[in-house]
Amino acid sequence: MTLPAVTTGLLRRTSRPQLAIAVAGVGLALAVLVAPRAEPGVAEAPDAAAVLAADAVALHVPQSWLGAPLPPARFGDRVDVFAASAADRTAGAIVAASDARVLSLPGDGLVLALTADDAAALTVARARGYLLVVVLRPR
Numbered sequence: 001m002t003l004p005a006v007t008t009g010l011l012r013r014t015s016r017p018q019l020a021i022a023v024a025g026v027g028l029a030l031a032v033l034v035a036p037r038a039e040p041g042v043a044e045a046p047d048a049a050a051v052l053a054a055d056a057v058a059l060h061v062p063q064s065w066l067g068a069p070l071p072p073a074r075f076g077d078r079v080d081v082f083a084a085s086a087a088d089r090t091a092g093a094i095v096a097a098s099d100a101r102v103l104s105l106p107g108d109g110l111v112l113a114l115t116a117d118d119a120a121a122l123t124v125a126r127a128r129g130y131l132l133v134v135v136l137r138p139r
Contacts, residue, residue, distance in 0.1 A: 059119045062109040067131030077102045078137040083125035096121045
């Protein structure tokens with residue numbers, strides 16, 4: 001009585017075409033894994049300094065500052081930003097920034113081009129605990 005062979009026979013029975021297909025498959029898998037990918041839904045932002053007016057500043061408004069979802073805005077759209085108290089909902093809302101231009105929409109908020117006074121008003125409103133609501137102006 002003879003014992004069965006211990007090897008699986010994978011290398012013994014592999015023909016050259018099968019080996020070439022296996023090597024090509026491994027190469028393709030590695031290429032897919034190391035290829036750079038863009039994040040979905042993130043628009044490539046232009047150089048902010050180049051598109052800012054001389055009297056404007058850029059301000060990143062994170063999603064965590066917002067009391068409502070962002071409107072479907074895109075580069076160049078005009079928006080107004082309202083500030084409302086999270087504690088006292090009967091107090092109403094104030095206009096914190098008017099006619100701000102959307103520079104980019106990273107995944108965690110938006111970048112606005114606005115005047116220095118509007119940027120200060122937004123940061124002060126946020127420091128006082130106000131929630132911000134972005135309203136899209138008509139095109």
